[in-house]
Amino acid sequence: MMGRADETWPGSNKDGETPMKDMRSRASLSPVSSAGGSASSTSVSPDSVSPGPVPAGPETPGSESPATAADGGGAGKGADGGPLPVIDFGKFKPTRSSLRARKRKNLIMTALIVLSFLVALIPLVSVLWVSLVNGVERLNLDFLTHNMSGVVGGNPTATGGYGGILHAIIGTLEVTLGAMVISIPIGVMCAVYLVEYSHGGRLARAISLLVDVMSGIPSIVAGLFAFSMFATLVGPGTVNGFSGSVALSLLMIPTVVKTSEDMLAVVPNDLREAAYALGVTQQRTITRIVLRTALPGIVSGTILAIARVIGETAPLLIASGFIATTNPNLFSGRMTTLPVYVYNEYSEGLAVCGPGAASGCLTDIRMQRAWAAALVLILIVLLLNLLGRLISRIFSVQEAK
């Protein structure tokens, strides 16, 4: 789409096809614009309409292209040979009030557009700031090196902390690693097939359509799929970390395929042809030249894909479950991940500090833990994002060429 637009536009100047297109688009546009313009001017200041006798006629050329309109009119009259010695060009001159209305409208729209950007910044800043402020409170070494075993209500544990996220960090790393192992080879190879082997065949079109469809799968449906698959193949009620990996890989594959596809497509064709000319087989050309050239882009795209799935909660809630202790085995037993931990702490609500509670009992300890874990999660995601962008920035294909 981008290429098409870029190519047709300059070319069209020469072959005279786009003036037509231009006229058409202009013709289709101008009524809209004049209607909008007159409507706005009437609403803003009623006197702006009065100078023009016919609102639609003079206003359109006046606001857009006085020259073309005047030319067209003059030529038409000249061909007729009718007696029209003087054309009142002043008629086409924009009146001061209409100009003011247009300028005002421009100003309003500019303000709205800038405002929309500022509005979008509010939640971003708020989320980051609140998680930072609330998360730092509980984020310490004890929090990072303990799991939730032995934590009762709001009472402090034997080590003086209030439980932690060690098990969740381990779980997140293992589940995400599992998802990477599944989805990166498949995703990259699929992209290789799409770019290098299928030259727009029917299978390739079907695949790229389905990759698009796949990228729209709701994450909870991916979780349900993994749950159903393991329940059917392994046994009912199978919940383990690997099931979560399968769910995440379903969400990750489309991103990997798309970014890899884009990166492979920008590898200059000269490189491939040079390799073929030297008698290098296609497989070696792809692995040693094309993939190597595209590697930084693929790596950065993959990192961004990881950053996306590492924060997924819903599929892991269903497929991997929740547990208070550390479970290092990806393939058996429930496995807590960071996002699920955050959700679980939140959903447990306030802790009860009864009369028999210890002195350091905190009723809102779960919210504090949720914020701290959320902060850790945000930090991981932001770091991954930064890393991905840095890699793509430093080693972009253009520079490698």
Place this chain on the structure above:
Amino acid sequence: MADVDQAMKEAAMAKEAGAGRRTPDRDPAGQAQGGTHSGARADRIFRFCARGAGILILLALAAVTLFLILKAFPAFIGDGGQRSKAIESLSGGRASGFWQYVGPLVFGTVLIAGLALLMAFPVAVGIALFISHYAPARLSTALSYVVDLLAAIPSVVYGLWGALVLVPHITGFWGWVARHLGWIPLFAGPAAAPARSVATVALVLAVMILPIITSVTRDIFLQAPRLQQEAALALGATKWEMIRLAVLPFGRSGIISASMLGLGRALGETMAVLMILSPGFSYALRLLRPSTSQTIAANIASQFPEADSTGVALLVATGLVLFIITFLVNYMARRITTKAGA
């Protein structure tokens, strides 16, 4: 049916294992070996792997559909009495048939996602225009990173933020809206006291889908033909007129497909809804009242842990409905883009 499915799964697993095993071929060492041995064979194997990975994607999607249908089967076929009992326990006695159960959920899902899109759309187009046409060129990449950051924040964090920060802050505002605009049925009061209402959830979802719509529309706006823009400016158009004449018409299909993508994302969003909304079960179009609606995704996540086997089948069936809805929306988005591109 089950046999076919089983066979298919096995084939998929075998392929998957194959793809996983053969990828090391891409390592220089393994490859040099293949190269010295016979380049043609390595070529063939590699081509086979690439094709297999492509086909695996088709199989994966087929497997998703098949397993969901397989697991949801008992919700449609099976003991009727047990089924209606399960539906009654899931819906709190408010429904006994499957469609009766899934209807309000679909309504809630579409309502909340639609509202989110309605709120996000103008802002997203504004941001995209700001980045593509208003911000200084040097700043615009940094600004699009900032918007992408919004997308990077995990949904569970948005849920936490929405429930613990936004809800207490916005309760007063919704109360004010209910008092002064309550004559509009949509905003009829009384507003939910902690604002765990449809309106708040839609607001959070709007923030979450903002970056997707923004990034797609921004890309389209950046491709708008330069010459047309210059021509419009040269003819004396103001900047806004130039955008309306040369940029927006060019990007129309892109904007539509971007909002479809955003809608698809909002339809499937689970955590923010689950953590913020106080669920209800009705067709009420009352955005500010508590406990009016629930979405499919959040319903699955909240009921799944306690559901029995029939209940799980029912929830998977609702998941299937959600899958079909998002599939249609995404397919439409895709159709619009390809039509515009062709």
